[in-house]
Amino acid sequence: MSSPKLALYYFESCPFCVMVNNLISQLNLDVEMRDIFTNQDHLNKLMADTGKRTVPCLYIDDNPMFESSDIMAWLEENSSNLSKKA
Ligand SMILES: N[C@@H](CCC(=O)N[C@@H](CS)C(=O)NCC(=O)O)C(=O)O
Incomplete structure (x- = not known):
């Protein structure tokens, strides 16, 4: 099975995003990483797709997932099948 493509909508001072980012690093x-504060295109895309500007939002093969606890649980559960940084 191929690894899903992952993208995280976030901004730096969001504490929920920091928790998710820490797990991604770990x-x-x-x-x-798609910062919605520094890149208006990212914010526009998030709002167009979901009707919300809430972060963190993890796109899994272009399917948005909200809620930091759900995102972290999904990352932990699927980590063995996810692409790692070089
Ligand atoms: N329960 C959510 C809370 C997310 C949240 O409150 N994010 C804030 C930033 S820290 C936000 O995006 N607020 C703007 C909004 O929801 O429109 C989670 O754990 O992911």
Whole structure:
């Protein structure tokens, strides 16, 4: 099974995002980081897709998942099948 493509919508001062980012680092996962504060295109995309501007939001093969606890549980459960950073 191929690894899903992951992208995280976030901003730096969001404490829920920090928790998710820490886990991503700990698991050494290859995740595209999309800062919604510094990149208006990222914010526009998140709002167009979901109708919300809440972060963190993890896109798993372009399917958005909200809630830091759900995101972290999913990353832990699927970590063995996820691409790692080089
Ligand atoms: N229960 C959510 C809380 C997420 C949350 O409150 N995020 C804040 C930033 S720290 C946010 O995006 N607020 C703006 C909004 O929801 O429109 C989680 O754990 O992910």
